[in-house]
Amino acid sequence: MRDIAIQIAYIVSAGIFIMGIKMLGSATTARRGNRLSAIGMLLAVIITLFDQGIVSAGIQGYAWIAGGIALGALIGGILAKRVQMTGMPEMVALLNGFGGLASLLVAWAEYATLPALGLIPVSGEMRFTLVVSALTVIVGGITFTGSLVAYLKLSGKMSGRPFLFAGQKAINFVVMLVLAAATVALALALKDYSATAFYTLIGGAFLLGVLGVIPIGGGDMPVVISLLNSLSGVAASFAGFIIGNTVLIVAGCLVGASGLILTVIMCKAMNRTIGNVLFGGFGAAASGSGGAAEQGEMKAVSTEDAYYILEAARSVVVIPGYGMAVAQAQHVVKELGELLENNGAEIRYAIHPVAGRMPGHMNVLLAEADVPYEQLVEMDNINPIMPTVDVAIVIGANDVVNPAAATDPSSPIYGMPIINAHEAKTVFALKRGKGTGFSGLENKLFFMPNTRMIYGDAKATVADLVSQMKG
Numbered sequence: 139m140r141d142i143a144i145q146i147a148y149i150v151s152a153g154i155f156i157m158g159i160k161m162l163g164s165a166t167t168a169r170r171g172n173r174l175s176a177i178g179m180l181l182a183v184i185i186t187l188f189d190q191g192i193v194s195a196g197i198q199g200y201a202w203i204a205g206g207i208a209l210g211a212l213i214g215g216i217l218a219k220r221v222q223m224t225g226m227p228e229m230v231a232l233l234n235g236f237g238g239l240a241s242l243l244v245a246w247a248e249y250a251t252l253p254a255l256g257l258i259p260v261s262g263e264m265r266f267t268l269v270v271s272a273l274t275v276i277v278g279g280i281t282f283t284g285s286l287v288a289y290l291k292l293s294g295k296m297s298g299r300p301f302l303f304a305g306q307k308a309i310n311f312v313v314m315l316v317l318a319a320a321t322v323a324l325a326l327a328l329k330d331y332s333a334t335a336f337y338t339l340i341g342g343a344f345l346l347g348v349l350g351v352i353p354i355g356g357g358d359m360p361v362v363i364s365l366l367n368s369l370s371g372v373a374a375s376f377a378g379f380i381i382g383n384t385v386l387i388v389a390g391c392l393v394g395a396s397g398l399i400l401t402v403i404m405c406k407a408m409n410r411t412i413g414n415v416l417f418g419g420f421g422a423a424a425s426g427s428g429g430a431a432e433q434g435e436m437k438a439v440s441t442e443d444a445y446y447i448l449e450a451a452r453s454v455v456v457i458p459g460y461g462m463a464v465a466q467a468q469h470v471v472k473e474l475g476e477l478l479e480n481n482g483a484e485i486r487y488a489i490h491p492v493a494g495r496m497p498g499h500m501n502v503l504l505a506e507a508d509v510p511y512e513q514l515v516e517m518d519n520i521n522p523i524m525p526t527v528d529v530a531i532v533i534g535a536n537d538v539v540n541p542a543a544a545t546d547p548s549s550p551i552y553g554m555p556i557i558n559a560h561e562a563k564t565v566f567a568l569k570r571g572k573g574t575g576f577s578g579l580e581n582k583l584f585f586m587p588n589t590r591m592i593y594g595d596a597k598a599t600v601a602d603l604v605s606q607m608k609g
């Protein structure tokens with residue numbers, strides 16, 4: 139009876155978790171969805187604690203666990219409150235890494251409780267536990283050190299450039315062979331070699347995590363973080379099999395699958411393959427123009443002159459990018475949008491799937507500024523109407539509006555879908571100077587006859603335009 143009640147409670151908590159994840163799909167319900175998922179997880183933790191045999195040390199054991207939860211919640215709460223939007227990928231990297239480490243520790247703890255190998259006959263169930271423990275250690279270990287390297291690269295604590303050296307792939311291959319051999323040795327449950335095999339797995343997985351992420355360029359790190367997020371889910375799911383915990387298996391599978399889907403979406407939006415991201419060393423060579431050399435000059439315009447054109451515009455499309463996030467210009471951008479609307483213009487915000495540095499980056503910023511959701515238009519829907527648009531205001535975006543991606547087969551970003559800003563009658567490009575974007579490439583758009591550059595920090599420039607509009 140007690141067992142059935144516990145299983146039902148697990149299913150309820152898994153259901154809450156799934157509903158919470160579903161709610162993350164819309165900006166209006168995402169906050170509630172996040173809270174609901176957290177409640178589902180807390181419920182699962184509490185049920186697990188009441189499950190028999192979890193805490194053998196009586197009330198003192200619970201005190202340690204309660205202390206751990208309180209401390210973890212405090213550290214997590216402070217970090218989440220303090221993190222800047224642009225620092226989100228770093229924080230997610232750390233969370234993934236610790237998720238992977240937690241799964242590894244579950245496998246280690248379970249291994250430590252097994253009866254001494256070689257002294258008793260190995261049951262099928264025990265062999266299963268050994269193999270799944272090996273897989274958990276491999277995936278969890280890679281996730282842990284890979285995520286730490288990703289964190290260090292993104293936070294600038296180590297160089298964000300791809301670190302490539304001769305024989306890198308061969309070394310990775312050898313480490314993978316060692317991991318496979320150690321898994322087999324553990325599965326055979328040999329008396330004298332099991333401990334060596336287990337600790338080899340831990341060391342090898344840690345090494346592979348580092349080796350796998352150092353050759354990846356800092357700008358590709360969001361894709362890698364999404365992949366590591368998926369791996370942390372897979373590790374959790376394996377850990378669920380080890381301890382026979384249904385909710386951990388379900389939650390791990392959900393995280394694993396959703397992380398993988400996100401990784402594929404990001405790769406598609408950049409017209410890259412996962413293999414190219416992981417092994418391509420993108421950013422190691424890409425600098426300067428790449429592709430055909432740019433012709434002509436960039437023409438600058440003052441905010442006063444831009445104002446006259448904007449005032450006459452009937453249809454305006456704002457194309458935000460990474461620079462808007464850096465400048466935290468979303469609130470003034472919304473104010474400018476409202477003034478243009480009051481002036482009779484139709485205003486839309488064109489959202490590229492990989493604008494900024496993380497999926498949904500622009501949606502989150504614009505939602506934070508309360509830009510009406512109906513004004514946000516996806517790339518595929520805005521492109522057909524771009525030729526009818528009077529003014530496209532490109533705010534800190536670069537790669538996502540680079541026409542070379544569509545027209546120049548020699549460009550490294552050729553094939554990446556873009557927002558066709560260049561088709562608008564007039565383009566205002568707001569950026570600080572002549573800096574390139576994430577890909578390190580020059581942008582043909584800035585040299586086109588219908589483009590005018592407005593130099594300066596995006597927030598200051600838009601604030602200037604707002605005060606011009608207000609007269």
Ligand code: NAP
Pocket residue numbers: 357358359360361404408458459460461462464465491492493494495496497498499533534535536537538539568569570571572573574575576577594595596597
């Ligand atoms: P971008 O190509 O990185 O360009 C950003 C531009 O913003 C720069 O050219 C920079 O020029 C300007 N800028 C920086 N700070 C600014 C400020 N304070 N005020 C005004 N301008 C500023 O950005 P994007 O067009 O959004 O493209 C995103 C890139 O990231 C794509 O290549 C994408 O593939 C990549 N990526 C995205 C994701 C994702 O999930 N979103 C993941 C991985 C990779 P100045 O220095 O001259 O100001």
